[in-house]
Amino acid sequence: MIRLPPHAPGMTIGLFGGSFNPPHEGHRRASLLALRRLGLDRVWWLVTPGNPLKDNAALPPLDKRMAAARREARHPKVVVTGVEAEIGVRYTHDALAYLTKRCPGVHFVWIMGADSLAGFHGWQRWRDIANLVPIVVVDRPGATFSAAQRAAKALARFRIPEREARMLARARPPAWCFLHGPRSGLSSTALRRRNTS
Known part of the structure:
Protein backbone atom coordinates (compact mmCIF):
# COMPACT_ATOMS: atom_id res chain seq x y z
CA MET A 1 0.00 0.00 0.00
CA ILE A 2 1.39 3.41 -1.01
CA ARG A 3 1.64 5.76 1.97
CA LEU A 4 0.53 9.31 1.31
CA PRO A 5 0.61 12.22 3.76
CA PRO A 6 -2.74 12.91 5.47
CA HIS A 7 -5.31 14.41 3.10
CA ALA A 8 -9.06 14.63 2.69
CA PRO A 9 -11.58 15.73 0.05
CA GLY A 10 -11.91 19.50 -0.05
CA MET A 11 -8.31 20.17 1.01
CA THR A 12 -6.03 22.38 -1.08
CA ILE A 13 -2.50 21.01 -1.35
CA ASN A 21 19.96 18.38 -3.54
CA PRO A 22 20.35 20.08 -1.18
CA PRO A 23 17.14 21.62 0.14
CA HIS A 24 17.51 25.28 1.10
CA GLU A 25 15.74 28.39 2.36
CA GLY A 26 14.55 29.26 -1.14
CA HIS A 27 12.44 26.08 -1.23
CA ARG A 28 10.98 26.97 2.15
CA ARG A 29 10.22 30.58 1.16
CA ALA A 30 8.46 29.55 -2.03
CA SER A 31 6.36 27.04 -0.09
CA LEU A 32 5.37 29.50 2.62
CA LEU A 33 4.52 32.14 0.00
CA ALA A 34 2.25 29.67 -1.82
CA LEU A 35 0.66 28.56 1.47
CA ARG A 36 -0.17 32.13 2.42
CA ARG A 37 -1.11 33.70 -0.91
CA LEU A 38 -3.10 30.74 -2.25
CA GLY A 39 -4.65 29.86 1.11
CA LEU A 40 -3.40 26.26 0.89
CA ASP A 41 -3.97 23.71 3.63
CA ARG A 42 -0.64 21.97 3.03
CA VAL A 43 2.40 21.84 0.77
CA TRP A 44 3.93 18.46 -0.03
CA TRP A 45 7.58 18.39 -1.06
CA LEU A 46 7.87 15.58 -3.60
CA VAL A 47 11.52 14.54 -3.33
CA THR A 48 12.23 12.86 -6.65
CA PRO A 49 14.26 9.66 -6.98
CA GLY A 50 16.05 11.41 -9.87
CA ASN A 51 15.31 14.23 -12.28
CA PRO A 52 15.01 12.82 -15.83
CA LEU A 53 16.42 16.07 -17.24
CA LYS A 54 19.59 15.99 -15.12
CA ASP A 55 22.64 13.79 -14.54
CA ASN A 56 21.83 11.78 -11.42
CA ALA A 57 25.17 9.98 -11.10
CA ALA A 58 26.21 11.95 -8.01
CA LEU A 59 22.71 12.28 -6.54
CA PRO A 60 22.70 11.42 -2.81
CA PRO A 61 20.33 8.63 -1.72
CA LEU A 62 16.65 9.54 -1.46
CA ASP A 63 16.45 8.93 2.31
CA LYS A 64 19.30 11.39 2.97
CA ARG A 65 17.73 14.08 0.81
CA GLY A 82 9.08 10.29 -1.40
CA VAL A 83 5.86 9.18 -3.06
CA GLU A 84 7.36 9.24 -6.58
CA ALA A 85 9.81 6.48 -5.60
CA GLU A 86 7.04 4.52 -3.89
CA ILE A 87 4.82 4.51 -6.97
CA GLY A 88 7.79 3.99 -9.29
CA VAL A 89 7.63 7.15 -11.42
CA ARG A 90 10.21 9.74 -12.45
CA TYR A 91 8.10 12.17 -14.47
CA THR A 92 5.95 14.92 -12.99
CA HIS A 93 2.99 14.06 -15.21
CA ASP A 94 2.93 10.46 -13.97
CA ALA A 95 3.07 11.53 -10.31
CA LEU A 96 0.28 14.07 -10.81
CA ALA A 97 -1.88 11.58 -12.70
CA TYR A 98 -1.49 9.11 -9.83
CA LEU A 99 -2.23 11.66 -7.09
CA THR A 100 -5.27 13.19 -8.79
CA LYS A 101 -6.75 9.72 -9.31
CA ARG A 102 -5.84 8.43 -5.84
CA CYS A 103 -7.08 11.54 -3.99
CA PRO A 104 -10.49 12.47 -5.44
CA GLY A 105 -11.82 15.76 -4.11
CA VAL A 106 -8.37 17.09 -3.17
CA HIS A 107 -7.46 20.32 -4.96
CA PHE A 108 -3.79 20.04 -5.96
CA VAL A 109 -1.65 22.92 -7.24
CA TRP A 110 1.78 22.42 -8.83
CA ILE A 111 4.38 24.86 -7.45
CA MET A 112 7.40 25.78 -9.56
CA GLY A 113 10.05 28.46 -9.57
CA ALA A 114 10.29 30.96 -12.41
CA ASP A 115 13.48 29.21 -13.53
CA SER A 116 11.48 26.02 -14.08
CA LEU A 117 8.86 27.86 -16.13
CA ALA A 118 11.59 28.88 -18.59
CA GLY A 119 12.24 25.21 -19.38
CA PHE A 120 8.76 23.86 -18.73
CA HIS A 121 8.14 23.22 -22.44
CA GLY A 122 10.93 20.61 -22.28
CA TRP A 123 9.19 18.52 -19.62
CA GLN A 124 7.56 15.28 -20.68
CA ARG A 125 3.85 15.91 -21.39
CA TRP A 126 4.02 19.47 -20.10
CA ARG A 127 0.72 20.44 -21.71
CA ASP A 128 -0.95 17.47 -20.02
CA ILE A 129 0.51 18.64 -16.68
CA ALA A 130 -1.15 22.01 -17.22
CA ASN A 131 -4.43 20.24 -17.95
CA LEU A 132 -4.23 18.12 -14.78
CA VAL A 133 -3.70 20.75 -12.07
CA PRO A 134 -3.42 24.52 -11.68
CA ILE A 135 0.16 25.83 -11.55
CA VAL A 136 1.67 28.59 -9.44
CA VAL A 137 5.00 30.06 -10.56
CA VAL A 138 7.10 31.75 -7.87
CA ASP A 139 9.46 34.59 -8.77
CA ARG A 140 13.20 33.86 -8.44
CA PRO A 141 16.23 36.14 -8.73
CA GLY A 142 17.70 35.98 -12.21
CA ALA A 143 14.73 34.04 -13.55
CA THR A 144 11.72 36.29 -13.25
CA PHE A 145 8.67 36.03 -15.48
CA SER A 146 8.91 36.68 -19.19
CA ALA A 147 5.80 36.60 -21.37
CA ALA A 148 8.08 35.48 -24.22
CA GLN A 149 8.80 32.10 -22.63
CA ARG A 150 7.37 29.28 -24.73
CA ALA A 151 5.14 27.74 -22.03
CA ALA A 152 4.02 31.17 -20.81
CA LYS A 153 2.98 32.12 -24.35
CA ALA A 154 1.13 28.85 -24.88
CA LEU A 155 -0.75 29.20 -21.58
CA ALA A 156 -1.18 33.00 -21.64
CA ARG A 157 -4.98 32.97 -21.87
CA PHE A 158 -5.23 30.76 -18.76
CA ARG A 159 -3.25 33.09 -16.51
CA ILE A 160 -5.04 34.32 -13.39
CA PRO A 161 -4.08 37.80 -12.11
CA GLU A 162 -1.87 37.72 -9.02
CA ARG A 163 -4.47 39.66 -7.02
CA GLU A 164 -6.82 36.69 -7.51
CA ALA A 165 -4.27 34.06 -6.45
CA ARG A 166 -6.56 32.66 -3.74
CA MET A 167 -8.87 31.39 -6.49
CA LEU A 168 -6.17 29.29 -8.14
CA ALA A 169 -6.35 26.11 -6.04
CA ARG A 170 -10.00 25.58 -6.94
CA ALA A 171 -9.74 26.79 -10.53
CA ARG A 172 -10.38 24.35 -13.33
CA PRO A 173 -7.13 23.61 -15.16
CA PRO A 174 -5.50 24.83 -17.22
CA ALA A 175 -4.99 27.78 -14.89
CA TRP A 176 -1.86 29.41 -13.56
CA CYS A 177 -0.64 32.41 -11.64
CA PHE A 178 2.70 34.17 -11.15
CA LEU A 179 3.55 35.18 -7.57
CA HIS A 180 5.95 37.88 -6.47
CA GLY A 181 7.27 37.87 -2.92
CA PRO A 182 10.44 37.66 -0.81
CA ARG A 183 13.05 36.10 -3.07
CA SER A 184 16.01 33.90 -2.17
CA GLY A 185 19.15 33.92 -4.27
CA LEU A 186 20.00 30.41 -3.08
CA SER A 187 20.02 27.53 -5.52
CA SER A 188 20.83 23.86 -5.02
CA THR A 189 23.31 24.00 -7.90
CA ALA A 190 25.24 26.90 -6.33
CA LEU A 191 25.22 25.21 -2.92
CA ARG A 192 26.62 21.99 -4.39
CA ARG A 193 29.38 23.94 -6.17
CA ARG A 194 30.27 25.73 -2.93
CA ASN A 195 30.44 22.44 -1.01
CA THR A 196 32.76 20.80 -3.57
CA SER A 197 35.16 23.73 -4.05
Whole structure:
Protein backbone atom coordinates (compact mmCIF):
# COMPACT_ATOMS: atom_id res chain seq x y z
CA MET A 1 0.00 0.00 0.00
CA ILE A 2 1.39 3.41 -1.01
CA ARG A 3 1.64 5.76 1.97
CA LEU A 4 0.53 9.31 1.31
CA PRO A 5 0.61 12.22 3.76
CA PRO A 6 -2.74 12.91 5.47
CA HIS A 7 -5.31 14.41 3.10
CA ALA A 8 -9.06 14.63 2.69
CA PRO A 9 -11.58 15.73 0.05
CA GLY A 10 -11.91 19.50 -0.05
CA MET A 11 -8.31 20.17 1.01
CA THR A 12 -6.03 22.38 -1.08
CA ILE A 13 -2.50 21.01 -1.35
CA GLY A 14 0.50 22.49 -3.11
CA LEU A 15 2.93 20.03 -4.71
CA PHE A 16 6.54 21.16 -4.90
CA GLY A 17 8.74 18.64 -6.68
CA GLY A 18 12.47 18.48 -7.07
CA SER A 19 15.72 16.73 -6.25
CA PHE A 20 16.23 18.87 -3.12
CA ASN A 21 19.96 18.38 -3.54
CA PRO A 22 20.35 20.08 -1.18
CA PRO A 23 17.14 21.62 0.14
CA HIS A 24 17.51 25.28 1.10
CA GLU A 25 15.74 28.39 2.36
CA GLY A 26 14.55 29.26 -1.14
CA HIS A 27 12.44 26.08 -1.23
CA ARG A 28 10.98 26.97 2.15
CA ARG A 29 10.22 30.58 1.16
CA ALA A 30 8.46 29.55 -2.03
CA SER A 31 6.36 27.04 -0.09
CA LEU A 32 5.37 29.50 2.62
CA LEU A 33 4.52 32.14 0.00
CA ALA A 34 2.25 29.67 -1.82
CA LEU A 35 0.66 28.56 1.47
CA ARG A 36 -0.17 32.13 2.42
CA ARG A 37 -1.11 33.70 -0.91
CA LEU A 38 -3.10 30.74 -2.25
CA GLY A 39 -4.65 29.86 1.11
CA LEU A 40 -3.40 26.26 0.89
CA ASP A 41 -3.97 23.71 3.63
CA ARG A 42 -0.64 21.97 3.03
CA VAL A 43 2.40 21.84 0.77
CA TRP A 44 3.93 18.46 -0.03
CA TRP A 45 7.58 18.39 -1.06
CA LEU A 46 7.87 15.58 -3.60
CA VAL A 47 11.52 14.54 -3.33
CA THR A 48 12.23 12.86 -6.65
CA PRO A 49 14.26 9.66 -6.98
CA GLY A 50 16.05 11.41 -9.87
CA ASN A 51 15.31 14.23 -12.28
CA PRO A 52 15.01 12.82 -15.83
CA LEU A 53 16.42 16.07 -17.24
CA LYS A 54 19.59 15.99 -15.12
CA ASP A 55 22.64 13.79 -14.54
CA ASN A 56 21.83 11.78 -11.42
CA ALA A 57 25.17 9.98 -11.10
CA ALA A 58 26.21 11.95 -8.01
CA LEU A 59 22.71 12.28 -6.54
CA PRO A 60 22.70 11.42 -2.81
CA PRO A 61 20.33 8.63 -1.72
CA LEU A 62 16.65 9.54 -1.46
CA ASP A 63 16.45 8.93 2.31
CA LYS A 64 19.30 11.39 2.97
CA ARG A 65 17.73 14.08 0.81
CA MET A 66 14.36 13.55 2.49
CA ALA A 67 15.92 13.84 5.96
CA ALA A 68 17.65 17.08 4.91
CA ALA A 69 14.38 18.37 3.44
CA ARG A 70 12.54 17.70 6.73
CA ARG A 71 15.19 19.68 8.62
CA GLU A 72 14.88 22.57 6.16
CA ALA A 73 11.06 22.64 5.94
CA ARG A 74 10.51 23.52 9.63
CA HIS A 75 6.79 24.14 9.25
CA PRO A 76 3.80 22.03 10.34
CA LYS A 77 2.05 22.53 6.99
CA VAL A 78 5.03 21.54 4.83
CA VAL A 79 5.23 17.76 4.49
CA VAL A 80 8.14 15.88 2.89
CA THR A 81 7.32 12.74 0.90
CA GLY A 82 9.08 10.29 -1.40
CA VAL A 83 5.86 9.18 -3.06
CA GLU A 84 7.36 9.24 -6.58
CA ALA A 85 9.81 6.48 -5.60
CA GLU A 86 7.04 4.52 -3.89
CA ILE A 87 4.82 4.51 -6.97
CA GLY A 88 7.79 3.99 -9.29
CA VAL A 89 7.63 7.15 -11.42
CA ARG A 90 10.21 9.74 -12.45
CA TYR A 91 8.10 12.17 -14.47
CA THR A 92 5.95 14.92 -12.99
CA HIS A 93 2.99 14.06 -15.21
CA ASP A 94 2.93 10.46 -13.97
CA ALA A 95 3.07 11.53 -10.31
CA LEU A 96 0.28 14.07 -10.81
CA ALA A 97 -1.88 11.58 -12.70
CA TYR A 98 -1.49 9.11 -9.83
CA LEU A 99 -2.23 11.66 -7.09
CA THR A 100 -5.27 13.19 -8.79
CA LYS A 101 -6.75 9.72 -9.31
CA ARG A 102 -5.84 8.43 -5.84
CA CYS A 103 -7.08 11.54 -3.99
CA PRO A 104 -10.49 12.47 -5.44
CA GLY A 105 -11.82 15.76 -4.11
CA VAL A 106 -8.37 17.09 -3.17
CA HIS A 107 -7.46 20.32 -4.96
CA PHE A 108 -3.79 20.04 -5.96
CA VAL A 109 -1.65 22.92 -7.24
CA TRP A 110 1.78 22.42 -8.83
CA ILE A 111 4.38 24.86 -7.45
CA MET A 112 7.40 25.78 -9.56
CA GLY A 113 10.05 28.46 -9.57
CA ALA A 114 10.29 30.96 -12.41
CA ASP A 115 13.48 29.21 -13.53
CA SER A 116 11.48 26.02 -14.08
CA LEU A 117 8.86 27.86 -16.13
CA ALA A 118 11.59 28.88 -18.59
CA GLY A 119 12.24 25.21 -19.38
CA PHE A 120 8.76 23.86 -18.73
CA HIS A 121 8.14 23.22 -22.44
CA GLY A 122 10.93 20.61 -22.28
CA TRP A 123 9.19 18.52 -19.62
CA GLN A 124 7.56 15.28 -20.68
CA ARG A 125 3.85 15.91 -21.39
CA TRP A 126 4.02 19.47 -20.10
CA ARG A 127 0.72 20.44 -21.71
CA ASP A 128 -0.95 17.47 -20.02
CA ILE A 129 0.51 18.64 -16.68
CA ALA A 130 -1.15 22.01 -17.22
CA ASN A 131 -4.43 20.24 -17.95
CA LEU A 132 -4.23 18.12 -14.78
CA VAL A 133 -3.70 20.75 -12.07
CA PRO A 134 -3.42 24.52 -11.68
CA ILE A 135 0.16 25.83 -11.55
CA VAL A 136 1.67 28.59 -9.44
CA VAL A 137 5.00 30.06 -10.56
CA VAL A 138 7.10 31.75 -7.87
CA ASP A 139 9.46 34.59 -8.77
CA ARG A 140 13.20 33.86 -8.44
CA PRO A 141 16.23 36.14 -8.73
CA GLY A 142 17.70 35.98 -12.21
CA ALA A 143 14.73 34.04 -13.55
CA THR A 144 11.72 36.29 -13.25
CA PHE A 145 8.67 36.03 -15.48
CA SER A 146 8.91 36.68 -19.19
CA ALA A 147 5.80 36.60 -21.37
CA ALA A 148 8.08 35.48 -24.22
CA GLN A 149 8.80 32.10 -22.63
CA ARG A 150 7.37 29.28 -24.73
CA ALA A 151 5.14 27.74 -22.03
CA ALA A 152 4.02 31.17 -20.81
CA LYS A 153 2.98 32.12 -24.35
CA ALA A 154 1.13 28.85 -24.88
CA LEU A 155 -0.75 29.20 -21.58
CA ALA A 156 -1.18 33.00 -21.64
CA ARG A 157 -4.98 32.97 -21.87
CA PHE A 158 -5.23 30.76 -18.76
CA ARG A 159 -3.25 33.09 -16.51
CA ILE A 160 -5.04 34.32 -13.39
CA PRO A 161 -4.08 37.80 -12.11
CA GLU A 162 -1.87 37.72 -9.02
CA ARG A 163 -4.47 39.66 -7.02
CA GLU A 164 -6.82 36.69 -7.51
CA ALA A 165 -4.27 34.06 -6.45
CA ARG A 166 -6.56 32.66 -3.74
CA MET A 167 -8.87 31.39 -6.49
CA LEU A 168 -6.17 29.29 -8.14
CA ALA A 169 -6.35 26.11 -6.04
CA ARG A 170 -10.00 25.58 -6.94
CA ALA A 171 -9.74 26.79 -10.53
CA ARG A 172 -10.38 24.35 -13.33
CA PRO A 173 -7.13 23.61 -15.16
CA PRO A 174 -5.50 24.83 -17.22
CA ALA A 175 -4.99 27.78 -14.89
CA TRP A 176 -1.86 29.41 -13.56
CA CYS A 177 -0.64 32.41 -11.64
CA PHE A 178 2.70 34.17 -11.15
CA LEU A 179 3.55 35.18 -7.57
CA HIS A 180 5.95 37.88 -6.47
CA GLY A 181 7.27 37.87 -2.92
CA PRO A 182 10.44 37.66 -0.81
CA ARG A 183 13.05 36.10 -3.07
CA SER A 184 16.01 33.90 -2.17
CA GLY A 185 19.15 33.92 -4.27
CA LEU A 186 20.00 30.41 -3.08
CA SER A 187 20.02 27.53 -5.52
CA SER A 188 20.83 23.86 -5.02
CA THR A 189 23.31 24.00 -7.90
CA ALA A 190 25.24 26.90 -6.33
CA LEU A 191 25.22 25.21 -2.92
CA ARG A 192 26.62 21.99 -4.39
CA ARG A 193 29.38 23.94 -6.17
CA ARG A 194 30.27 25.73 -2.93
CA ASN A 195 30.44 22.44 -1.01
CA THR A 196 32.76 20.80 -3.57
CA SER A 197 35.16 23.73 -4.05
